[in-house]
Amino acid sequence: MLITNIKTLFGVREETKFLRGKEMASLPAIDNAFLQVEEEEIIRYGSMDQLDLSEFSDQENIDAAGQFVLPAWCDSHTHLVFAGSRESEFVDKIKGLSYAEIAQKGGGILNSAALLRDTDEEDLFQQSWRRLEAVRAMGTGAIEIKSGYGLSVEAELKMLRVVKRLKETSPLHIKATFLGAHAYPMEYKDDPQAYVDLVCNEMLPKVAEEDLVSYVDVFFEKGFFDAKATKQVMDAAQKYGLKGKLHANQLSNSGGVQFGVENGLLSVDHLETMGEEEIKALLGSETIPTLLPSAAFFLRMAYPPAREMIDAGLGVALATDYNPGSSPSGNIPLLIALSCIQMKMTPEEAINAVTINGAHAMEVQEELGSITVGKKANLIFTKPMNSLAYLPYSFGENLIDKVMVKGQF
Amino acid sequence: MLITNIKTLFGVREETKFLRGKEMASLPAIDNAFLQVEEEEIIRYGSMDQLDLSEFSDQENIDAAGQFVLPAWCDSHTHLVFAGSRESEFVDKIKGLSYAEIAQKGGGILNSAALLRDTDEEDLFQQSWRRLEAVRAMGTGAIEIKSGYGLSVEAELKMLRVVKRLKETSPLHIKATFLGAHAYPMEYKDDPQAYVDLVCNEMLPKVAEEDLVSYVDVFFEKGFFDAKATKQVMDAAQKYGLKGKLHANQLSNSGGVQFGVENGLLSVDHLETMGEEEIKALLGSETIPTLLPSAAFFLRMAYPPAREMIDAGLGVALATDYNPGSSPSGNIPLLIALSCIQMKMTPEEAINAVTINGAHAMEVQEELGSITVGKKANLIFTKPMNSLAYLPYSFGENLIDKVMVKGQF
Numbered sequence: 017m018l019i020t021n022i023k024t025l026f027g028v029r030e031e032t033k034f035l036r037g038k039e040m041a042s043l044p045a046i047d048n049a050f051l052q053v054e055e056e057e058i059i060r061y062g063s064m065d066q067l068d069l070s071e072f073s074d075q076e077n078i079d080a081a082g083q084f085v086l087p088a089w090c091d092s093h094t095h096l097v098f099a100g101s102r103e104s105e106f107v108d109k110i111k112g113l114s115y116a117e118i119a120q121k122g123g124g125i126l127n128s129a130a131l132l133r134d135t136d137e138e139d140l141f142q143q144s145w146r147r148l149e150a151v152r153a154m155g156t157g158a159i160e161i162k163s164g165y166g167l168s169v170e171a172e173l174k175m176l177r178v179v180k181r182l183k184e185t186s187p188l189h190i191k192a193t194f195l196g197a198h199a200y201p202m203e204y205k206d207d208p209q210a211y212v213d214l215v216c217n218e219m220l221p222k223v224a225e226e227d228l229v230s231y232v233d234v235f236f237e238k239g240f241f242d243a244k245a246t247k248q249v250m251d252a253a254q255k256y257g258l259k260g261k262l263h264a265n266q267l268s269n270s271g272g273v274q275f276g277v278e279n280g281l282l283s284v285d286h287l288e289t290m291g292e293e294e295i296k297a298l299l300g301s302e303t304i305p306t307l308l309p310s311a312a313f314f315l316r317m318a319y320p321p322a323r324e325m326i327d328a329g330l331g332v333a334l335a336t337d338y339n340p341g342s343s344p345s346g347n348i349p350l351l352i353a354l355s356c357i358q359m360k361m362t363p364e365e366a367i368n369a370v371t372i373n374g375a376h377a378m379e380v381q382e383e384l385g386s387i388t389v390g391k392k393a394n395l396i397f398t399k400p401m402n403s404l405a406y407l408p409y410s411f412g413e414n415l416i417d418k419v420m421v422k423g424q425f
Numbered sequence: 426m427l428i429t430n431i432k433t434l435f436g437v438r439e440e441t442k443f444l445r446g447k448e449m450a451s452l453p454a455i456d457n458a459f460l461q462v463e464e465e466e467i468i469r470y471g472s473m474d475q476l477d478l479s480e481f482s483d484q485e486n487i488d489a490a491g492q493f494v495l496p497a498w499c500d501s502h503t504h505l506v507f508a509g510s511r512e513s514e515f516v517d518k519i520k521g522l523s524y525a526e527i528a529q530k531g532g533g534i535l536n537s538a539a540l541l542r543d544t545d546e547e548d549l550f551q552q553s554w555r556r557l558e559a560v561r562a563m564g565t566g567a568i569e570i571k572s573g574y575g576l577s578v579e580a581e582l583k584m585l586r587v588v589k590r591l592k593e594t595s596p597l598h599i600k601a602t603f604l605g606a607h608a609y610p611m612e613y614k615d616d617p618q619a620y621v622d623l624v625c626n627e628m629l630p631k632v633a634e635e636d637l638v639s640y641v642d643v644f645f646e647k648g649f650f651d652a653k654a655t656k657q658v659m660d661a662a663q664k665y666g667l668k669g670k671l672h673a674n675q676l677s678n679s680g681g682v683q684f685g686v687e688n689g690l691l692s693v694d695h696l697e698t699m700g701e702e703e704i705k706a707l708l709g710s711e712t713i714p715t716l717l718p719s720a721a722f723f724l725r726m727a728y729p730p731a732r733e734m735i736d737a738g739l740g741v742a743l744a745t746d747y748n749p750g751s752s753p754s755g756n757i758p759l760l761i762a763l764s765c766i767q768m769k770m771t772p773e774e775a776i777n778a779v780t781i782n783g784a785h786a787m788e789v790q791e792e793l794g795s796i797t798v799g800k801k802a803n804l805i806f807t808k809p810m811n812s813l814a815y816l817p818y819s820f821g822e823n824l825i826d827k828v829m830v831k832g833q834f
Contacts, residue, residue, distance in 0.1 A: 101811065103818035110769045150822070314766055314820070347821025357723055360519045402510065409512035411723070412756030413559070414823070 017053040017423065018072045019395075021081040025049035025061060026404065027371055029386040034304070034376045035368050036331035043364040043404070051085065053393040056422040061387060080397060084404065086367065088157025088394035088419060089348040090374035090385050093261075093285050093306055093335035095195075096151070096161045097144045097178050098128050099135035102340045115267070115315065115342075116239070125199040128165040128340055132175065141178045148186055151338070151346040155416050157394030158189035158385075160335075160378045162233055164198030169218050172196050176228040187421040189392070191378045193231040193261060194223045197241050197249050212245045216252035224256035230379070231282065235263040236272040243275055250279055265289045266311070277301040283377045285335070287320040288312050295321075295328050304377045305330060307369075308337035309354050315342050322359040333377040334369040353411035363405045395420040426462040426832065427481045428804075430490040434458035434470060435813065436780055438795040443713070443785045444777050445740035452773040452813070460494065462802040465831040470796060489806060493813065495776065497566025497803035497828060498757040499783035499794050502670075502694050502715055502744035504604075505560070505570045506553045506587050507537055508544035511749045524676070524724065524751075525648070534608040537574040537749055541584065550587045557595055560747070560755040564825050566803030567794075568597055569744075569787045571642055572632075573604030581605050581628050585637040596830045598801070600787045602640040602670060603632045606650050606658050621654045625661035633665035639788070640691065644672040645681040652684055659688055674698045675720070686710040692742070692786045696729040697721050704730075704737050713786045714739060716778075717746035718763050724751050731768040742786040743778040762820035772814045804829040 166172030204211035232253035264272025276284035375385025575581035613620035641662035673681025685693035784794025
């Protein structure tokens with residue numbers, strides 16, 4: 017398949033390294049470009065001037081005149097598999113209840129857990145499938161999905177089997193993460209250690225045995241999982257060869273970043289509450305700071321200090337945090353707009369953060385996240401616009417025309 | 426035409442009065458409803474239980490099973506007619522330039538004015554038409570559009586003739602506003618009074634002669650138009666029987682609200698910078714405070730104090746401020762989400778503010794803004810959702826299925 021007359025082909029890279037600091041400002045591009053796809057892969061690209069069209073007369077041709085083409089988004093932090101929705105809590109929040117108060121009412125994560133336990137696997141799959149198809153239409157070509165609304169052996173396995181079925185059914189690249197340590201279920205309120213033991217000694221072995229996940233995540237936060245509990249879970253994960261990710265520094269500056277760096281985790285995610293020490297800890301480490309500004313927006317919290325982090329030399333990834341409580345949106349174009357408008361990231365930085373850097377944060381950088389020969393043909397075709405900055409600028413408009421995943425629309 | 430099986434019909438009102446304070450929390454509704462349309466008008470509605478379907482066998486039937494139906498939005502403050510886009514300034518802002526610095530660079534409103542002068546009337550119409558069709562698809566059924574990127578007799582008339590042509594071509598209810606006093610053109614920098622005189626003595630008479638507008642607006646702000654200049658424009662407007670609207674208290678608390686109230690203007694719009702005095706001034710007046718939070722979002726400014734205003738007993742309207750500099754979005758569902766998430770308005774308050782109260786802010790309340798017998802059939806059909814709160818909650822999702830304007834899809 018030959019895609020011709022691309023107005024500008026963005027994200028062209030020979031190397032697939034993680035971008036840090038000033039490197040994030042650059043999004044290499046070719047104007048008036050072509051791109052050739054064979055089966056699922058990008059096999060060639062370049063300027064239209066270098067193309068002898070007569071050599072390709074047998075190829076299916078897609079005319080992309082007036083369109084930009086970008087690598088599809090890699091959304092490295094979501095909770096896309098959930099049951100129902102939580103807009104009644106949203107209204108409670110508007111009326112002034114805090115995150116903690118809602119949690120105390122048995123709401124928050126435990127509300128989703130109750131909904132999930134009452135939803136059968138088929139229904140949960142259908143709900144999740146609709147969300148997956150919706151985010152694909154907005155340009156997402158790879159997505160990480162966490163468990164964590166099960167909070168029992170059976171329900172966590174149900175969630176992860178749904179993720180597995182999504183993986184088998186969808187052409188999207190899906191990575192699964194076990195987040196049993198998302199919240200303490202009510203019945204363990206007086207004995208939280210017993211729940212941590214359950215996560216480590218019962219859930220994790222079963223999850224590993226069925227080969228359901230790539231990562232293990234913990235909600236490291238005051239009132240949720242502390243350093244000791246997190247360490248126990250991460251040590252158990254290591255026994256099964258599973259890398260760690262962490263929900264860190266969302267509600268308080270409680271040492272999550274430092275824990276992530278010291279324990280060599282793949283990523284520390286959220287980072288609404290950061291100080292200089294946290295930025296220092298991340299510099300020189302391989303742990304990827306992943307920012308989730310949709311959650312800050314939805315919770316009316318301060319945004320992660322993206323500008324300070326990049327200016328200090330850090331590379332960041334952006335992800336949606338798609339979940340029913342704190343970020344009921346998997347819309348990456350809107351996330352990019354939010355990141356540029358509210359966190360002062362440039363359009364190029366934001367796009368790098370949800371393509372190549374997002375790919376690193378879910379370890380798919382050898383296959384996805386840039387326009388590179390040999391990578392999967394996961395491509396976004398935009399509607400006509402004059403410049404890439406128009407994408408975050410025109411923040412309420414759907415500018416995605418069509419999305420190719422593994423060479424197919 | 427008979428619309429049947431509506432899951433819930435929202436915004437049902439016998440009276441069309443402006444809603445204030447606690448009244449804003451109520452959005453009267455009928456579950457399992459029908460609605461009958463004849464020609465352009467709503468002629469009957471009620472519960473499906475009261476309906477004898479056999480009486481309507483000759484009618485076109487639209488089955489709205491699973492759908493909510495709402496009155497279409499009334500967007501009472503926009504600058505939808507403009508030329509091109511200003512994303513390069515957006516990037517300048519990200520890089521730290523202030524609104525004032527951009528204005529000093531000859532950017533801001535003057536940038537749009539330069540673009541507009543170089544765009545012929547047909548091209549300007551086509552660009553504006555595309556925007557109008559896009560906002561209609563998002564549920565807008567009535568819209569106010571301002572001039573103000575012309576800043577010369579000829580260019581202001583060009584803009585307003587485009588608005589007139591939009592009015593003639595589109596079924597949307599369109600109200601035009603003359604905003605010659607939007608900014609001082611460069612050539613009047615040393616003699617601003619001469620520009621105010623031009624607005625009053627040359628532009629306004631021609632605009633009135635061609636019967637192009639319903640309202641006159643002024644950008645009342647430090648460094649833009651002061652009380653004296655504004656008074657001169659509003660006095661001139663009154664001679665032609667034109668009511669006033671005002672851009673007030675956006676960048677500073679500079680007396681705009683008080684000016685609006687004292688001069689009996691229809692509305693004072695923006696209101697990012699408000700104190701107790703301003704709220705007091707509005708209480709008991711007929712001047713409508715219109716909030717434009719999309720602009721606050723896009724400019725990273727504090728939001729208007731919607732919660733305090735409603736709690737003090739005021740009624741508010743919400744509008745998009747759709748314009749290329751400070752609010753490049755005409756997306757009202759996203760505006761509603763922004764208002765609920767960031768300004769803590771309840772979903773019902775936000776919807777009232779863009780329907781019945783928005784209708785008042787552009788004086789179309791006798792024809793639009795609620796489900797009322799005799800009003801135009803301007804209706805929004807939503808995608809299936811469990812509750813109305815899902816609309817702002819699921820803030821990145823397009824939940825509008827289809828939009829009827831004057832009885833037509």
